[in-house]
Amino acid sequence: MPRVLVVDDDSELRATIKEVMESEGLITDSAENAEKGLMLLKDNIYDIVLLDVIMPKMNGIDAIPLFLNTQAKSKIIIMTAYSTVDTAVEAMKKGAADYLTKPFKINELMITIMRILEEQKFKDCAEELDIDCALSTMANPIRRQIIHLIDQNKTLRFMEITRALGISDHTKVNFHLKVLKESDYIIQNSEKIYRITDKGDKILSCLSVIEQNLSS
Amino acid sequence: MPRVLVVDDDSELRATIKEVMESEGLITDSAENAEKGLMLLKDNIYDIVLLDVIMPKMNGIDAIPLFLNTQAKSKIIIMTAYSTVDTAVEAMKKGAADYLTKPFKINELMITIMRILEEQKFKDCAEELDIDCALSTMANPIRRQIIHLIDQNKTLRFMEITRALGISDHTKVNFHLKVLKESDYIIQNSEKIYRITDKGDKILSCLSVIEQNLSS
DNA sequence: GATTTCTGTGAACTGGAGTTCACAAGAGTG
DNA sequence: CACTCTTGTGAACTCCAGTTCACAGAAATC
Numbered sequence: 298m299p300r301v302l303v304v305d306d307d308s309e310l311r312a313t314i315k316e317v318m319e320s321e322g323l324i325t326d327s328a329e330n331a332e333k334g335l336m337l338l339k340d341n342i343y344d345i346v347l348l349d350v351i352m353p354k355m356n357g358i359d360a361i362p363l364f365l366n367t368q369a370k371s372k373i374i375i376m377t378a379y380s381t382v383d384t385a386v387e388a389m390k391k392g393a394a395d396y397l398t399k400p401f402k403i404n405e406l407m408i409t410i411m412r413i414l415e416e417q418k419f420k421d422c423a424e425e426l427d428i429d430c431a432l433s434t435m436a437n438p439i440r441r442q443i444i445h446l447i448d449q450n451k452t453l454r455f456m457e458i459t460r461a462l463g464i465s466d467h468t469k470v471n472f473h474l475k476v477l478k479e480s481d482y483i484i485q486n487s488e489k490i491y492r493i494t495d496k497g498d499k500i501l502s503c504l505s506v507i508e509q510n511l512s513s
Numbered sequence: 514m515p516r517v518l519v520v521d522d523d524s525e526l527r528a529t530i531k532e533v534m535e536s537e538g539l540i541t542d543s544a545e546n547a548e549k550g551l552m553l554l555k556d557n558i559y560d561i562v563l564l565d566v567i568m569p570k571m572n573g574i575d576a577i578p579l580f581l582n583t584q585a586k587s588k589i590i591i592m593t594a595y596s597t598v599d600t601a602v603e604a605m606k607k608g609a610a611d612y613l614t615k616p617f618k619i620n621e622l623m624i625t626i627m628r629i630l631e632e633q634k635f636k637d638c639a640e641e642l643d644i645d646c647a648l649s650t651m652a653n654p655i656r657r658q659i660i661h662l663i664d665q666n667k668t669l670r671f672m673e674i675t676r677a678l679g680i681s682d683h684t685k686v687n688f689h690l691k692v693l694k695e696s697d698y699i700i701q702n703s704e705k706i707y708r709i710t711d712k713g714d715k716i717l718s719c720l721s722v723i724e725q726n727l728s729s
Numbered sequence: 730g731a732t733t734t735c736t737g738t739g740a741a742c743t744g745g746a747g748t749t750c751a752c753a754a755g756a757g758t759g
Numbered sequence: 760c761a762c763t764c765t766t767g768t769g770a771a772c773t774c775c776a777g778t779t780c781a782c783a784g785a786a787a788t789c
Contacts (some may be wrong), residue, residue, distance in 0.1 A: 653746090682746085
């Protein structure tokens, strides 16, 4: 059940948004300024933060990094009456997920929120699949050996890898290379030399961290 | 085939050690001072570094951290004629694997080196088993869900976990909990409440790093 | 051009992780 | 004390990752 935080100094707007959000099944808290919003964020997990710009003490644009530092996975939607291209760009640069100009129809806000939640759910699924793939693929010791080998020697072709591994059945190595290729961790150039991809580099970073974590 | 680096200003000792090492099958390089030793270390991987203490410019004890920063997996054996408790303690604190007092029998040095190489091989095996266990265990999505769940809720017992996962067959959950227990990632207290162990915390760190790495 | 090496594909098999179902003892509850 | 819930164990089964073996086309080498 998604949670929403409304940060706005207009108490009437806060009440209206809260009412509509909760009628749609979104648990909604609110704060009248950024400081109070940050305090709420410290103790609760919010999927969405609706953030006004013009507020006493700290304006919403400046608050974006503070909100994201506190809770990186929150999606921030900026709401402002004084919309300019400059502030929109600045907000997006600082990490806002979207930007709405007051006054807006509450329906429009709902649609934006639902879209963002849906996108995030999709992204979470894709991410979980990546993690699943990474762990499953690298759980095999032969594939770990292969990826370390290719990382250390940037000129190896198929049979050279097979010999370096000391594996007599080349079709066994072929199978594991195929798995690594299909996961986009390694690639072959036109001379059939194997290289680590960017994704493969990330996997190697992960393996390195795992190794360090477990050896202490 | 293990590689050894001898760093000593006594050229005769360097030659003697090199000769004996290589007759035992250890590829051996040498340097007359720590600077030259560090240069060799930058371009080569050494399993063992034999390091004198009294040397011009930089003494061996001060050089230990520089050597280990350049190549963390090298094992440093300090060789000194002026042995004191203080320098021995200092060397070990700075990361030396062992400490020999000159003059020593070359046989004693060989025994020390072989022991260290054997210990490291054993440690590497244990570490690789830990990595294998971690990746295999966490490759399963149900077990990932379980460990995140226990991390977030520190009061759950068996059937509560089963219900939270939405799994109808409790023996399925029982199976996965057993696997996590056997890997020492979770533990149950006397009230049957599940907790994450220190090792489990490390696994969660690894998963977090993997997640961050793959989502960018 | 014959032979060797490289780099595949494919099918049958194997082993074991994971699932499912049966069953049950102990603890808690009414 | 009867019933419900919790927490198991165990066996049979399923599914699939991984292995092994057979085979073969293309490229390189002699």
